[in-house]
Amino acid sequence: MKKLLSLLLIALLVLSLTVGLVSCGEKEDEIQTIDTPYKGTTLYVYNWGENIANGEDGSLNLEKTFEKIYGINVVYTTYASNEEMYTKISSGTVSYDVIIPSDYMIARLIEEDLVQKINYDNIPNYKNIADQYKYNLFYDCGGKDGMTEYSAAYTVGMVGIIYNTKYVDEADVADHSWNLLWNEKYSGKILQFDNPRDAFGVAMYRDHLNVNSTDRADWEQAYRSILEQKPLLKGFVMDEIYEEMEGENSYIGAYYAGDCLTMLDNNENLDFFYPVEGTNVFVDAMCIPKNAKNVGAAELWINFLLETEYAIENSLYICYASPNKTVYESAEYREELGDDYYSILYDIPEQYKKADGTLDTTIAQYFYNQTAEIKAVQAELWNLVK
Amino acid sequence: MRATKAAKIAKAFKRIYTVLILLALYAPIVIMVFYSFNALRSTSTMSFAYTSERPFGYWYAEVFKNEAALIALRNSVVLALLSGFISTVLGTVAAYGLFHLHRRRLRAVITNVTNMPMMNPDIVTGISMMLLFATTFAIVGSGQTGFVTLLIAHITFNLPYVILSISPRLHQMDRNLPEAALDLGCTPLQSFFKVELPFLFPAILSGFIMAITLSLDDYVISLFTSGSSFETLPLFIFNMARKSVPPSIYALSTLFLLIVLALLITSNVIQRKTEQKQGAH
Numbered sequence: 001m002k003k004l005l006s007l008l009l010i011a012l013l014v015l016s017l018t019v020g021l022v023s024c025g026e027k028e029d030e031i032q033t034i035d036t037p038y039k040g041t042t043l044y045v046y047n048w049g050e051n052i053a054n055g056e057d058g059s060l061n062l063e064k065t066f067e068k069i070y071g072i073n074v075v076y077t078t079y080a081s082n083e084e085m086y087t088k089i090s091s092g093t094v095s096y097d098v099i100i101p102s103d104y105m106i107a108r109l110i111e112e113d114l115v116q117k118i119n120y121d122n123i124p125n126y127k128n129i130a131d132q133y134k135y136n137l138f139y140d141c142g143g144k145d146g147m148t149e150y151s152a153a154y155t156v157g158m159v160g161i162i163y164n165t166k167y168v169d170e171a172d173v174a175d176h177s178w179n180l181l182w183n184e185k186y187s188g189k190i191l192q193f194d195n196p197r198d199a200f201g202v203a204m205y206r207d208h209l210n211v212n213s214t215d216r217a218d219w220e221q222a223y224r225s226i227l228e229q230k231p232l233l234k235g236f237v238m239d240e241i242y243e244e245m246e247g248e249n250s251y252i253g254a255y256y257a258g259d260c261l262t263m264l265d266n267n268e269n270l271d272f273f274y275p276v277e278g279t280n281v282f283v284d285a286m287c288i289p290k291n292a293k294n295v296g297a298a299e300l301w302i303n304f305l306l307e308t309e310y311a312i313e314n315s316l317y318i319c320y321a322s323p324n325k326t327v328y329e330s331a332e333y334r335e336e337l338g339d340d341y342y343s344i345l346y347d348i349p350e351q352y353k354k355a356d357g358t359l360d361t362t363i364a365q366y367f368y369n370q371t372a373e374i375k376a377v378q379a380e381l382w383n384l385v386k
Numbered sequence: 387m388r389a390t391k392a393a394k395i396a397k398a399f400k401r402i403y404t405v406l407i408l409l410a411l412y413a414p415i416v417i418m419v420f421y422s423f424n425a426l427r428s429t430s431t432m433s434f435a436y437t438s439e440r441p442f443g444y445w446y447a448e449v450f451k452n453e454a455a456l457i458a459l460r461n462s463v464v465l466a467l468l469s470g471f472i473s474t475v476l477g478t479v480a481a482y483g484l485f486h487l488h489r490r491r492l493r494a495v496i497t498n499v500t501n502m503p504m505m506n507p508d509i510v511t512g513i514s515m516m517l518l519f520a521t522t523f524a525i526v527g528s529g530q531t532g533f534v535t536l537l538i539a540h541i542t543f544n545l546p547y548v549i550l551s552i553s554p555r556l557h558q559m560d561r562n563l564p565e566a567a568l569d570l571g572c573t574p575l576q577s578f579f580k581v582e583l584p585f586l587f588p589a590i591l592s593g594f595i596m597a598i599t600l601s602l603d604d605y606v607i608s609l610f611t612s613g614s615s616f617e618t619l620p621l622f623i624f625n626m627a628r629k630s631v632p633p634s635i636y637a638l639s640t641l642f643l644l645i646v647l648a649l650l651i652t653s654n655v656i657q658r659k660t661e662q663k664q665g666a667h
Contacts, residue, residue, distance in 0.1 A: 044614040049625030055451040056634055064453060076454055077617040078625035084609070093520045093531040094613045242630040247430030262630055266428035 031068045036300060039071040043297040046085065046096040048284070049078040051155075053317035060313045066304050072297050089114055095291040097298040100154050103283045104369040107139035110150050111369075115287045117149050122299040125306035129153055132358060133283060133323035138366055140285075151285035152302050153323035155258070155315075158364060159198070159280045160344075162260045164251040166269040176351075178206035178275045180252055182225075187232045191244055191253035194236035196382035197367055198280070199226060202254055205278045205365075212368040216377055223381040230385065245270060256282075258320035261341050274349040278363040283323065321345040415643065422446070422636035429633070446641075448634040455638055458622035462602055463645065465533075465618060469540035470597040476541070477548025477597075478590055482582075484549070485556045497549075504546040512610035515539050519611065531613035539611040540601045547600060548593035555589035588657040595653040599646060 045063075055061030063074045079085040082105040088094055089109070101109060109115045120126045126134075133153040136146040143149040161180060163173060172183055181190055181202065193199040203225040204211045209218045234250045242259075244250040246266045255263075260272050286305070288298045304310060308326040312333045315322040327333055334342050354360040370378065425433045425440050436442050449455060480500065487493045503511055515538075516531070523529035563585065567577035583590075605620040612621060619642065623635055 046614060049622070050629040050632075054454055056448045056632065061451070061453060075615050077612075077614060078454075078622060080625040091516060091520055093516065093523060093529075093535075095530060096614045239626075239630055243429050246428045259629060266426070266430065 031065060033071065034069050036070055036072075036296075038294065038297040038300060040073075041294050041297055042073045042075055043098070043294050043301055044096045044292075045074060045076045045301065046088070046099045047076065047078055048100060049080060051078075051100065051284075051318060052076075053314045057317065059317040060310070062305070062310055062314060065310070066301060069304070070297075070300055072300070074301075089289060092291075095293055096289050097292040097294045098286055098301055099289055100284050100286050103137070103139045103285070104367050106151050106285060106287060108369045109287065109289075110140060114290050115150050116290050116292070116295075118152065118288055118302070119299065120152075122296075123152065123303045123306070125303045125308075126152055128306050128308065128311070128324045128326045130323055130325040130328075137283065138361075138368065139283075148285075151287045152306065153283050153285045154305070155284045155318060155320035156323045157256050157258050157282055157320050157345075158274060159201070159254055160257050160260065160272055160274045161252065161254050162245055162263060162270055162272050163253075164245070164248060164267075164269050165271050166248070167251045173271075173273070176273050176276045178202060178277050180275075181254065182206070182229050182232065183252075184232060186251050188234055189249075189251040190229075190232050190234060191237050191241055191250050192226070192229065192233050192235075193254065194238045196378050198254075199236065199382070199385075200378060201280050201367070203229070205275065205280075208277060211280065211365050212370075214371060214374055219374070219377050219381055223385065226385050236386070242266075256320075257344055258318065261319045261344065264341070272344055274352065276351045278352075278365060281359065281361065281364040281366055283366075284320075418636050419640050419643070421633055422640045424633055424636075427633060429630075445633045445637040448632070449637045449641070452634060455619075455622060455635070458617050458619045459638060459642065461616055462619040462642075465536060465540060465616075466598045466601040469537055469544055469601045470594050472537075473541045473544035473548050473597050474590060474594040477545050477593055478552055478586070480545070481549045481552040481556060482578075485553065500549055501546050503543050504550075508543075508604070508606035511539075511543060512607040515542070515607065516610040530615075531611055533613075533616045535611045535613065536608060536616060536618070539607050540604065543604070543607060544597035544600055547596050548590075551593035551596055552586060552589045555586055559585055584660075588660045591653050591656055595649055598649060602642070602646065 053059040053062045055064070063076055066072065067074055079088070082102050085099060085101060086105060086108070089096070089099065090112070099115075106115070129152065133156065134147055135141070137148060140148045140151050161178070163180065167189070168180075168186065172180060172185065180186075181192070183190075193202065200219065200222045201211050203222040204213075204218070207221055207225055209222060213219065234244065237244060237253070241250075241253050241255055242263055245253055245263050248267070248269070257272070257274075260270075264270050264272060286302050288295060288302075292298055305314065306324060308324070308330065311322060311324045311327045312330055315324070315327050315333065316336055322328055328342075328346050337345070348357075348359055348364075352360055352364040420432060421429060422445055423434065423442070424445070425436050436444075484493055484496060487496070515535075519529075519531055519535050559582065564577045564582055567581040568574065572580065603620065604618075605624060608618050608621055612618065619638075623631070623639075626632075626635070
């Protein structure tokens with residue numbers, strides 16, 4: 001019996017040690033290696049979960065490809081929210097070399113001196129990023145002509161409404177309004193975000209309020225709108241929305257455009273639009289924390305992810321829009337994605353355009369980092385809602 | 387006649403009740419296993435119409451392409467085995483020591499103190515451990531959370547369960563047993579290894595298995611004590627929350643389940659055999 005136990009333990013150990021070594025891709029084999037002084041070092045990357053091409057679904061495993069090219073060992077860990085990432089970074093118990101926070105969080109990290117300036121000379125592919133994601137971004141615009149100093153955009157996106165054409169009448173959708181989420185006809189079949197920022201956001205666009213308002217009255221108005229909406233809701237959800245919408249248990253919901261493509265893929269009755277009143281636009285960008293130990297390798301990694309070939313692979317896997325103009329200008333990428341999806345991700349809806357054709361950020365609004373006071377108001381009202 | 391009828395109904399109720407409980411316990415797992423063989427990506431429909439594009443076992447093949455997921459699985463298994471082993475050794479020694487402590491009040495105090503990590507909500511244990519590490523690093527001047535801190539944390543929350551599993555068995559032991567061994571010429575050390583330890587073995591084993599299961603399972607404490615170099619499977623899976631969880635994760639969880647199942651079956655078989663052997667004496 002002891003034999004049995006020890007055999008089992010040995011089997012487990014062997015399994016656990018070999019399992020990581022099972023190699024896969026045929027795709028990675030033809031790769032040319034490049035020598036750099038960082039060969040043999042280790043790079044610590046901290047990213048959102050499921051936010052990089054990883055070899056599944058016929059994609060290229062980018063982490064492995066990078067390791068092969070540069071001989072740098074990549075240790076990759078993940079987080080589920082900006083706040084979780086912030087807790088780790090600010091605790092001072094860990095150091096990462098590259099992190100990928102969202103816009104408002106980058107503003108906060110810069111303010112608290114937790115990220116460092118990036119030397120773009122070492123990232124030649126930075127030129128691939130479209131100008132609108134290099135200049136005058138509210139979270140990072142201290143450089144020359146309002147250029148970024150601390151970040152390099154990774155993915156971008158907007159929130160929109162996804163609905164089921166089988167159950168929702170064409171007439172109710174015709175005006176492309178947030179009011180669809182308040183339509184009593186679909187009572188019990190409507191989904192709302194399960195996080196206060198996005199949920200209040202939805203109510204505030206509908207009521208034409210500024211989502212970055214510091215006036216308590218605005219938040220209370222949004223709160224009343226959500227209360228009015230609550231009896232109509234199937235529930236407050238995050239990733240449960242996939243199953244709800246794909247399985248046709250719910251008919252209407254709001255979610256991030258890139259993720260909506262996944263749902264459209266799985267159920268052909270679903271359709272998507274951007275509401276006229278306005279919406280949330282967001283950017284996730286790569287940053288190097290202040291206490292990074294391997295800045296050189298971090299720059300190589302950022303440069304690698306901005307390289308056209310790999311950025312296309314990555315964008316096709318993640319499904320979010322890319323800020324990389326060599327990606328969205330690529331015919332190959334457009335063809336693989338399909339014109340419908342391409343249009344959802346990249347064509348700015350007329351109602352969000354300024355006269356010169358660029359995005360009007362007073363309508364497609366960024367979420368700014370909130371003051372402690374407003375955060376408290378939001379938390380208090382959210383508790384009342386739930 | 388009536389009595390037997392009532393008994394029959396009672397029996398039927400018992401059966402239905404058992405089935406319902408088993409259903410509530412295992413239905414989610416069974417469904418997950420089914421979905422790991424789904425021919426579609428979506429969880430809204432289950433289909434077994436395999437295509438050449440997605441043949442049978444496709445999601446299992448996908449898992450083996452996802453290196454990050456496999457590393458997370460390996461990390462979890464290594465951490466569980468190691469923390470399980472260390473906490474079992476420490477727990478056995480602690481339980482043995484407590485048993486032989488004759489000052490009752492002291493024993494009660496120590497027992498309660500060791501039980502504390504068990505009563506504490508995970509989040510409190512997690513945050514306080516993170517603070518402990520942060521303070522230690524600040525005093526030492528360097529250091530990072532990672533494998534070692536995770537290991538320490540897992541040993542900490544495993545320990546009381548191991549002690550709790552061994553103590554009752556110790557109290558069951560006939561006190562004359564070690565004395566007889568000493569009389570027959572054993573040194574105290576020999577008596578411990580040859581007489582007491584074999585008697586305790588089933589309890590030690592179940593403590594070990596319990597520790598492994600708890601460690602594999604933990605999310606909250608790991609969240610606060612993990613670092614940039616070591617991610618466990620529960621953390622990895624939970625962090626997919628913003629996106630939809632791909633079916634390959636169901637496949638991975640099914641593999642995970644098989645590991646746990648194998649552990650449980652082995653422990654039961656071993657316990658059974660030990661009991662039979664001891665019963666025969």
